[in-house]
Amino acid sequence: MRIIPILMLIALSQLTACTVIPGMHMNPFAKQSSVEIPVTDNNKTTLKKLNIKLITAQLILDLEKDFNNRSLGVNNAANLYFAHRIGSKAVKGVPDTEPYYQYAVGPRDVLNITVWEHPELTIPAGEFRSAEASGTVVGEDGNIFYPYAGIIKAAGRFVEDIREELVRKLSAFIEMVQLDVRVTAYRSQRVYVVGEVMKPGIQTVKDIPLTVLEAINSAEGVKPEADLRNLTLTREGKSYTINLLSLYEGGDLSQNVLLKHGDVLNVPDSAFNKIFVLGETTVGGAGAGRGRSVVMNKGRMTLAEALSESGGVNQETSDPSRIFVFRSGINKPEIFHLDAKSPDALLLADRFPMQPRDVVYVDRAEGIRWNQIIAQIQPTVSLLSTFGTIKMEPFLETPSSTGVDLSNIIPK
Numbered sequence: 001m002r003i004i005p006i007l008m009l010i011a012l013s014q015l016t017a018c019t020v021i022p023g024m025h026m027n028p029f030a031k032q033s034s035v036e037i038p039v040t041d042n043n044k045t046t047l048k049k050l051n052i053k054l055i056t057a058q059l060i061l062d063l064e065k066d067f068n069n070r071s072l073g074v075n076n077a078a079n080l081y082f083a084h085r086i087g088s089k090a091v092k093g094v095p096d097t098e099p100y101y102q103y104a105v106g107p108r109d110v111l112n113i114t115v116w117e118h119p120e121l122t123i124p125a126g127e128f129r130s131a132e133a134s135g136t137v138v139g140e141d142g143n144i145f146y147p148y149a150g151i152i153k154a155a156g157r158f159v160e161d162i163r164e165e166l167v168r169k170l171s172a173f174i175e176m177v178q179l180d181v182r183v184t185a186y187r188s189q190r191v192y193v194v195g196e197v198m199k200p201g202i203q204t205v206k207d208i209p210l211t212v213l214e215a216i217n218s219a220e221g222v223k224p225e226a227d228l229r230n231l232t233l234t235r236e237g238k239s240y241t242i243n244l245l246s247l248y249e250g251g252d253l254s255q256n257v258l259l260k261h262g263d264v265l266n267v268p269d270s271a272f273n274k275i276f277v278l279g280e281t282t283v284g285g286a287g288a289g290r291g292r293s294v295v296m297n298k299g300r301m302t303l304a305e306a307l308s309e310s311g312g313v314n315q316e317t318s319d320p321s322r323i324f325v326f327r328s329g330i331n332k333p334e335i336f337h338l339d340a341k342s343p344d345a346l347l348l349a350d351r352f353p354m355q356p357r358d359v360v361y362v363d364r365a366e367g368i369r370w371n372q373i374i375a376q377i378q379p380t381v382s383l384l385s386t387f388g389t390i391k392m393e394p395f396l397e398t399p400s401s402t403g404v405d406l407s408n409i410i411p412k
Helices: 003-020 057-065 077-086 159-170 212-218 244-250 303-309 343-349 366-388 393-397
Strands: 037-041 044-048 052-054 110-115 143-146 150-153 179-185 190-195 201-204 231-235 238-242 264-267 274-279 292-295 318-327 334-338 359-364
Touching (some): 150 159, 190 212, 212 244, 212 264, 303 318, 303 359, 334 343
Parallel strands (some): 190 264
Antiparallel strands (some): 037 044, 110 179, 143 150, 274 292, 318 334, 318 359
16 A cells, blocks of 8 residues: 555656746747747837748858858948947947148157257257257147247147248248258157057157057057957047958958047957857866857857857767857847758858857757656655654554554554
8 A cells, every 4th residue: 555655656746847947048949939039120129039040041142142141241240239238329330530741840859950050059058958848849839949940830740841831931041941840859749559459558640650550550450358259449429430450351441540630549448359169068178068158369259169169979878969149139039940960960060150249058868857756756755665664653652651552553
């Protein structure tokens, strides 16, 4: 009679154990997500369950038709996601550039004015002083003073204009004036390069044009974790997005913007360009099954690369026919399913482009779940077996200390 309750307990444990299996798993027959996801369509956000899309050759062809799925696409998700996450209002594009560049003198610049055959005007304090020390400093008001010429406006002007005015004014005192003007110390214009560069700091604008590429090289290059796709240039209260990767790999010279005084060039890190691989992978050793975040190198990665970076699927515990990609997206979340039970399906995985913050999940094999059920039931079965070996007869033969007859109370 005691066997029946034990069998009932085991049966109930088997029926209920599926709901308490540790870990996550997808319903084998699910065609939609189990939870509702906010989806934005036509500027209207609704809650709906997402259809699970099977990764097929036709899906790959449809994705490759959109150039923005390519690494250098202007509206590639890796470009849009950065601004979305930080709430940036940067303009997608570069500011207008001047067709010709010429350095304009500014306050605190030092000018070296040479008047040939008149050393008293060129080096009034001695011939052994450096050009910078003996030069003429442009004042904060933008003016300079020069003997016989008086006060001359210098800030905002080219050296050729300053030279012409000096020649005109000195001609009243000197015949056949031969005069030259040069900038010997550039102090008025600065550009700030910050972020993931080897040597962040202030860079001086000189007569040689300072472009984004020049500024990056002067900062000794970028760090390995730099996001080359989403440089931010702030100028006069406006921000612009510069894709340095398009310049390096696509030859887009429009990204090599000419920098001006007061510009701030920020090279961000690639923290947002991560992919999360969870489930039955071999990260940390065989059978470890630990999750891992993988950084997309230069903002590009395929599903096969993401799985490889995580050690690949676990051949002992995983169900390769149930590999899922959960994509939050900016406005359009999606769920994709890859059936990789046959290894040739990895050819599709190698052409499936990942996006920032994608979650790759490798589901667990059904047999492994059954083993978990048995492992959970085993302690209960062992406990019931232990109770089943206890004999109750000694209690019936022991007389009560109170003199009460217990034979009618305790069942035989």
